[in-house]
Amino acid sequence: MSALIAPLALLIERFTGYPNALFKAIGHPVTWIGALITLLDRRLNTGYNRKRNGVLALVLILAATALATIPIMLVCRAVPFGWMIEALLATTLLAQKALADAVCAVATSLRRSLPEGRAAVAHIVGRDPEALDAPGVARAAIESLAESTSDGVIAPLFWLVIGGLPGVALYKAVNTADSMIGHKTERHRDFGWASARFDDLLNLIPARLSAILIAGAAFFIKGAHPEAAWATALRDAKRHDSPNAGWPEAAIAGALDFALGGRRTYAGETVALPTFGTGRPDLGPDDIDRALKLYAITLNLALALTTVTCLTLWRLA
Structure with a gap:
């Protein structure tokens, strides 16, 4: 039954999210x-x-995360219905509902x-909000x-399928470290x-997988363009400074006939x-x-793909 951990976690988190009362009581992972x-x-x-x-810091972050989650996984998989507990714990590291609610x-x-x-x-964004007009606010969202x-749903889900609770926790640890210290500022460049x-x-595989799922979701939305979603991702993703961030953004732009990106202001610059x-x-x-509708269908496809993948891997094991 451990094959159902990833799809169950995805399904539960989509509707429950992370309870506010729990966040106030103990914080969040x-x-x-x-x-x-x-x-x-x-x-x-x-x-x-x-x-x-910085390399040492990353090793310590990964070691602490592994030490905290591997024993939990081993216990969960050794007791009856422990896989359900592992799935519940994994929901804390997915962000489907929180993302949809915020947007x-x-x-x-x-x-x-x-x-x-x-x-x-x-x-939800780091740019200066006062510099945004109404279209700028919409584009930012x-x-x-x-x-x-990609990095809040598909990537953690990918690593949950690969490595269970430790896999998704290690991914979130690295992603959080990148968001906090992975900047090209004087203090954090090195x-x-x-x-x-x-x-x-x-994120190399999850970012491209996200673009594929977004293109697939466009098939189910009237007026969307699945072929343009993938073509735009192939053409424009490489323009981004990041090797990964441009893929889902370009895919959504192509699918819905938007122009995203462009000039923005951070701290007055x-x-x-x-x-x-x-x-x-x-x-x-x-x-x-419309973008949220595309997102919802993307999640449906992700759930279906995850379920089929996990059950196939279970049957082959």
Whole structure:
């Protein structure tokens, strides 16, 4: 029955998410990992050989995560119905519901007013919200949805299938480290190098798989373009600085005939980023809704593919 861990976790988390009461009581696994990363950043991000210290920090993060999750997995798989407990624990490291709720909140807020839309989108993007007009708010929400479809859902799901609870936990540890210290700033350029490069490696397959699933989901939406989704991903994904982030963003842009990316402002500094897709840039709340519908069908396909894959692997074992 352990073959059902990944699909069960995906199904449960989609409808329940992570309970707010539980977060208030004990926090979240990602916040625990984040606390460790903050400690290592403070203690090890000094001296002349920061790149070496960053490698050491990554090893310590991975070791702590493995030590915390491998014994849990072994116990769960040794007791009756323990696989269900492992699936429940794995739900904490997926983000389907939280992502959908956050992006939906942007559409709802933007319909009321631009200031409310800016406030809502500020919860899911790092760019300056006050520099965004209404189409900019909509594009930011859709771009965040696209990128998080890969690294918040498909990638952790992929590593859950591969390695069970330890696999998904190790992925989230690396992804969290990349988001916290994998920046090209003066402080983290060297120290976060190992985390950023390892995160790139872990996302190589999931990012492309995300684009394929998005293209597949476009078949089920009236007016969407599955062929354009994949063609746009092949053409435009390589424009992104990241080897992975451009794939789901370009796929959504092609599927829905959007133009995503472009100029954005961070901490008062305007950055020119590549454009994905050749469609409309003047997006609004209704376009966010269309992207969310595409996202929902993408999750359906991911669940179906995961179930078939896990049962096939079980039969072959």
